[in-house]
Amino acid sequence: MYVIHPILLEQIAEAYRQERLRAAHAYQLYRQSQPPRDRHAHLYCRFFIWFGRQLVNLGLHLQTRHGVAENAQPVVMQPQPRQV
Numbered sequence: 001m002y003v004i005h006p007i008l009l010e011q012i013a014e015a016y017r018q019e020r021l022r023a024a025h026a027y028q029l030y031r032q033s034q035p036p037r038d039r040h041a042h043l044y045c046r047f048f049i050w051f052g053r054q055l056v057n058l059g060l061h062l063q064t065r066h067g068v069a070e071n072a073q074p075v076v077m078q079p080q081p082r083q084v
Contacts, residue, residue, distance in 0.1 A: 004012075
């Protein structure tokens with residue numbers, strides 16, 4: 001097992017900290033150079049990812065319930081009133 005001298009360990013930690021600060025500063029400069037984004041865009045992205053997964057799961061469920069797509073009959077769904 002290797003033992004690292006405490007002073008060397010502190011120097012390594014400080015070098016790592018300095019590198020992370022340089023990377024954070026570079027990223028901050030990059031973000032400032034980009035046009036501003038919609039503050040809620042990430043919520044929409046998360047919603048559409050969730051919604052897509054739900055559609056895939058629904059499709060898989062329907063395929064297992066009604067068989068493959070060739071045997072499935074089209075279903076007309078009536079809109080349901082909104083529940084408040």
